[in-house]
Amino acid sequence: MLTQSPLFLLTMARVRSFLREPGAVFWTFGFPLLITVALGMAFRDQGPPRSVVALVDGPRAAELRSALEAEPSVAVEVMSSEIAAARLRAARVLLVLDGGRDANAPIVYRFDPSRPDALSARRAVDDCLQRHAGQKPVWPTRDETAVARGGRYVDWMVPGLLGMQLLSGALWGTAWTIVNARQRKLLKRLAATPMRRGHFLLSFRLAGLLFVPLQVAMLFAFARLAFGVRIQGDLLSVLGLSLFGSWSFAGLGLLCAARSQNTETANGLVNLVTMPMFILCGVFFSSAKFPDLLQPVIRFLPLSAFNEALRHIVNDGTSLLNEGVPLAILLGWGLISAVVALRLFRWT
Amino acid sequence: MDLAIRIQGLVKRYGDVVAVNGLDLEIRRGECFGLLGPNGAGKTTTVEIMEGLTPPTAGTVELLGKHWDRDGDALRERIGVSLQETKLFEKLTVEETLVLFRSFYDPARALEVEALLAEMQLGEKRSAQVHKLSGGQRQRLAVALGVMGDPDVLFLDEPTTGLDPQSRRALWDTVAALRDRGKTVVLTTHYMDEAERLCDRVAIIDHGKLIAIGTPNELIDGIGGHHLVELETDIPLEPAALADVEGVRAARVSGAGLALSIGEPHVALPALFARLRERAARPTRLVSRVATLDDVFLSLTGRTLRED
Numbered sequence: 194m195l196t197q198s199p200l201f202l203l204t205m206a207r208v209r210s211f212l213r214e215p216g217a218v219f220w221t222f223g224f225p226l227l228i229t230v231a232l233g234m235a236f237r238d239q240g241p242p243r244s245v246v247a248l249v250d251g252p253r254a255a256e257l258r259s260a261l262e263a264e265p266s267v268a269v270e271v272m273s274s275e276i277a278a279a280r281l282r283a284a285r286v287l288l289v290l291d292g293g294r295d296a297n298a299p300i301v302y303r304f305d306p307s308r309p310d311a312l313s314a315r316r317a318v319d320d321c322l323q324r325h326a327g328q329k330p331v332w333p334t335r336d337e338t339a340v341a342r343g344g345r346y347v348d349w350m351v352p353g354l355l356g357m358q359l360l361s362g363a364l365w366g367t368a369w370t371i372v373n374a375r376q377r378k379l380l381k382r383l384a385a386t387p388m389r390r391g392h393f394l395l396s397f398r399l400a401g402l403l404f405v406p407l408q409v410a411m412l413f414a415f416a417r418l419a420f421g422v423r424i425q426g427d428l429l430s431v432l433g434l435s436l437f438g439s440w441s442f443a444g445l446g447l448l449c450a451a452r453s454q455n456t457e458t459a460n461g462l463v464n465l466v467t468m469p470m471f472i473l474c475g476v477f478f479s480s481a482k483f484p485d486l487l488q489p490v491i492r493f494l495p496l497s498a499f500n501e502a503l504r505h506i507v508n509d510g511t512s513l514l515n516e517g518v519p520l521a522i523l524l525g526w527g528l529i530s531a532v533v534a535l536r537l538f539r540w541t
Numbered sequence: 542m543d544l545a546i547r548i549q550g551l552v553k554r555y556g557d558v559v560a561v562n563g564l565d566l567e568i569r570r571g572e573c574f575g576l577l578g579p580n581g582a583g584k585t586t587t588v589e590i591m592e593g594l595t596p597p598t599a600g601t602v603e604l605l606g607k608h609w610d611r612d613g614d615a616l617r618e619r620i621g622v623s624l625q626e627t628k629l630f631e632k633l634t635v636e637e638t639l640v641l642f643r644s645f646y647d648p649a650r651a652l653e654v655e656a657l658l659a660e661m662q663l664g665e666k667r668s669a670q671v672h673k674l675s676g677g678q679r680q681r682l683a684v685a686l687g688v689m690g691d692p693d694v695l696f697l698d699e700p701t702t703g704l705d706p707q708s709r710r711a712l713w714d715t716v717a718a719l720r721d722r723g724k725t726v727v728l729t730t731h732y733m734d735e736a737e738r739l740c741d742r743v744a745i746i747d748h749g750k751l752i753a754i755g756t757p758n759e760l761i762d763g764i765g766g767h768h769l770v771e772l773e774t775d776i777p778l779e780p781a782a783l784a785d786v787e788g789v790r791a792a793r794v795s796g797a798g799l800a801l802s803i804g805e806p807h808v809a810l811p812a813l814f815a816r817l818r819e820r821a822a823r824p825t826r827l828v829s830r831v832a833t834l835d836d837v838f839l840s841l842t843g844r845t846l847r848e849d
Contacts, residue, residue, distance in 0.1 A: 199644040206630050206641055213632040213670070377628035385592050385622040387614060387690070388645040541594060 200392045200399070207370070207400035221366075221404065225358040226415050232354075232477070233347055233420045243268045244314040246288045247277035253292030257300075257322065264321040267314060278303075287311040290318060344508075348423075351416045352503040353476040358408060359439045360470065360496050364463045367397050367446025372459035375450075375539070384540040394535070398443045405439045406432060425510030433513050434506065434520075438499040441523040444530030445495070451537035470496040498522035543570045544603075545694050545725040546591060551600035553586050553749075560586040562749035564600070568727060568742075570693075573720040575740035576729040577834065579844070583749035584729040585625055588698050591727065592622050605693055618647055621692035623683040625699045625729075631672040635663050635682055638671060639689070646690035661685040661715065677708025684715060694725045701735060713738060733834035745838060752841050761832045764840045765790030765802030770809070773798030773826040774817065782820065787812040793840070798826065800836075 195201050211217050246261070248254055248271045261269050270286070280286045281303060288311055289303040300322065304311040324330075374380050383393060409432055416422035424431055449462040473480055473487070474496035483491060491497050502519035505511040513520075546568040553561040561583045568574045576584045589595040591602055593609040593616060602609065607616055629638055639654045658664045661681045666674060674682065680700060687695055697716065701709040716739050720726050730736055736743050737757045745753040745760070753760055761767055772783075780792035780799055788809025791802040803809035806829055817824060839845055 197644055197648065199641075202641045202644045206633055206637070209637065210630060210632040378624055378626070379628055379630070381594055382622065382624055382627045382629070382686075385594055385617065385620070385624070386642065386645040387617040387647075 199388060200396060203388075203392055203396035204399045204403075207396055208403060210370075211366075211400070211404075221358075221362055222408065222411060225354060225408070225412060229351065229354055229412065229415060230419065232350060233416075244287045244310060244317075245270060245285070246290055246314060246318060247272055247280055247286040249274045249277050249289065249291040251292055252294055253296070257290065257292050260322055260325040261318065263325070264317055266317050267321075281305075287314045288318065347416070347420045348508055349479075349504065350477065351412065351420075351422050352507045353474075353500050355409065355412050355435065356438070356474070356496050356500040356503060357471055357476045358412065359405065359435060359499070360442045361467055362404070362408065363401055363439050363442035364446040364449060364467055366401050367443050368449040368453070368459045368463050369456055371397065371447070371450035372453045372456050375453075375541075376455050378541075380540045390540070394447065394538075397447070398440060401439055401443055402436055405435050409435045422507075424507050426506035426512060430506045430511075430513035431503065434499070434502055434516070437520065438495075438503075438523055441495055441499075441527030441530075444527045444534065447534035448530045448537075451534045452539055470494055473497070475500050493522055495523055495526040544568065545570045545572075545605060546727070547601075547603040548587075548591070549601050551587065551590065551602065552598045553583075553590060553595065554598045559749055561590070561597070564746070564749070564751055566744060566751065566754075568725065570725050571723050572741040573716070573726040573728065573739055575736040575743040576727065576746055577731070577733070577736050577743050577838075578729075578746035579731055582746045584746055585698055586749075587746070588696055588727065588729055592620060592696055593617070618650070618690060619693045621687035621690055621695040623680075623687040623695075623697045623700055625702070627683055629671050629682070629686075632670055634668050634670055635674070635678075636667040638682065639685060642686045642689050650691050652689055652691055657685045657689065662711070675708070677704050677711065680704060680708070680712060681715065684712065688719065688724075692724070694727065695719060697726065697728045699729055699731070701730070701732065709735070733838070737834055743834065745834075745841065747838075747842055753837065757834060760834060760837045764832065764837055766804045767832055768803045768806050768809075769830055769832045769836055770801040770803055770806075770813070771795060771798060771826070771828040771830075772801060772813075772824060774822040775825055776820070776822045778820065778822055783813065783816060786816050789813070791840075802832065 211221075243265070244267050246267045246269050248258055248261075248269050250271050250273055254271050258269050258271060261267060269290075272280070274291065277286065277289045281289050287304060287308065291301040291303065293299065293301065302315050302319070304315055306312065371380070384390070413422070413424060413431070445466055446463070449459055449466060453459040453462060471477075473483065473491050474494050476496070480488075480491050480497060498519035502513070502516040505516060506513060544567055546566065548564055548566040551561050551564040552559070564583075564587060576587060578584050586595065590597050591604065593604075593613055604616055605619060609616060630641070633641070636654065636658070639657060643651045643654060658667055661684065663678065663681060663685065666678055671679070671682070684697065684700065687697065700716070701712050704712065713735065716726060716728070720739065720741075726739075728736070728739060740757065742754065742756050743760060744751055753763065755763070758767075778799065780794060783789060783799065783801060784792040786809065788803050788805055789801050789812075790804055793800055801809075801813070810829065835845065
């Protein structure tokens with residue numbers, strides 16, 4: 194009978210212990226949502242970017258300012274020439290515009306030519322002012338703007354956040370709990386029973402997997418409501434990959450827990466494993482920014498493989514079945530880490 | 542003789558520290574056997590080797606005629622364990638914990654959870670999470686988990702350490718009931734009264750070595766008598782001055798006075814008073830009491846058990 198099976202009861206023991214620990218529930222479910230909110234707010238869609246242009250106060254300031262209202266890509270602020278110079282130095286404005294005493298004096302553009310956005314702001318402002326002064330375009334033109342689906346930063350970021358969440362959840366959930374049980378001699382007590390030792394270790398992976406669908410659902414539901422992030426591929430692929438990734442990551446957790454005699458050591462090991470991956474594996478920014486020399490290493494890290502496959506599914510709409518290479522990488526990490534961990538594992 | 546456990550030449554070293562230093566023991570089936578000694582004597586290490594949790598550095602352990610390296614799985618079905626200060630799954634309830642542990646054992650042999658809850662007086666606490674239990678309740682739960690598989694040998698490592706007197710007595714009754722049912726119980730303790738009350742035989746261990754073994758009565762007989770007189774006099778007396786008094790079996794210096802082991806107080810005390818009159822010595826303090834295993838340990842090692 195299932196309810197009498199040691200594996201079922203051990204898994205339930207994990208699930209119950211987790212749900213009865215409010216702190217653990219918050220760090221698993223609440224905290225990732227808070228990160229999503231914070232990052233989503235920092236990178237939210239603010240419409241077309243506007244460049245700030247400083248207009249030096251003078252006889253022509255009012256006229257130039259009203260002329261520039263026709264240009265949507267710039268925001269004009271009127272200020273004294275000293276303040277404008279200071280702000281240009283501090284890169285708080287891209288361009289300083291000085292209209293001079295009257296219409297006979299040349300309009301002066303002051304900017305740093307090494308900044309491409311300063312050049313484009315200068316062009317936009319100049320075009321606008323020349324049109325205002327009566328210049329007519331020779332050839333007619335029309336603009337068509339396009340943003341690809343799933344192409345915004347927040348669309349790119351959310352899958353990486355899920356990867357980070359599953360990795361840290363699997364590692365902390367496994368390593369901390371096992372080492373804590375060893376430190377409190379619970380492992381030793383269990384080792385004195387006829388319990389199949391594999392059942393105990395398997396129960397951690399099973400209990401971890403039970404929460405994965407909930408983690409996936411909460412993160413994507415929230416990202417959709419708050420930021421309009423849509424999953425372009427199929428939900429089953431997302432779920433399947435998440436379960437597989439979590440299973441693979443838990444092997445690393447087991448490895449961190451195999452020998453550690455106290456939770457401090459385990460915490461250190463978990464940080465040692467997770468922190469570099471959070472930075473290298475494209476969670477908050479693309480791993481393409483790292484030198485070419487590192488790229489092969491980065492590609493083979495389990496979190497990179499997971500994030501790459503998940504982004505294909507979520508942003509490009511592919512299916513899990515097309516993600517053979519990342520799946521193989523995850524499988525390799527999951528198997529090797531688990532086998533090594535079992536060899537090293539100490540019950541006392 | 543039907544043996545439950547036979548230990549020969551047991552040694553356990555941790556680096557330079559010798560925890561167990563050449564121990565031989567035979568524990569019979571159906572007896573309650575006490576391992577007695579001060580903290581750090583090697584009791585817990587010895588028990589954990591018997592339980593198959595720690596491999597010995599040298600020596601052999603035979604448990605129920607089997608060996609840990611060959612028959613570990615079979616042996617774990619037949620022993621029960623209560624470790625020193627075990628923490629369990631703190632967030633599980635008493636009942637959930639019992640159900641979980643029951644699932645590890647052969648269901649045909651394992652005890653029923655309801656019966657154990659009743660026997661260990663944990664029925665009212667069945668829905669309480671483990672971290673909310675008192676020390677006594679926690680220890681009763683640990684013993685309940687130990688007997689869950691209806692073991693042939695039950696190991697209890699310091700089962701009453703840290704408990705209040707009432708909880709200790711309740712646990713003693715539980716252990717006595719198990720012993721009376723014919724279970725082999727191996728118990729470590731540094732409480733002499735616990736060993737005297739529960740154990741059929743006792744081994745006294747110090748610095749990883751066996752220094753005495755026998756029934757509590759035999760051990761107390763070994764120091765010369767079941768009664769002890771503690772005597773201080775106004776004129777200091779040498780032990781030799783009283784050693785030949787009728788009924789006095791041994792005399793030694795103890796604290797500010799003398800400790801005399803005596804067989805029968807009604808013979809020894811009148812003769813002792815007569816000798817004191819002869820010597821013109823007046824007792825300033827005189828206590829006559831039944832000797833305990835504490836006195837045995839003191840006479841064997843010169844130290845008391847409670848010293849850490």
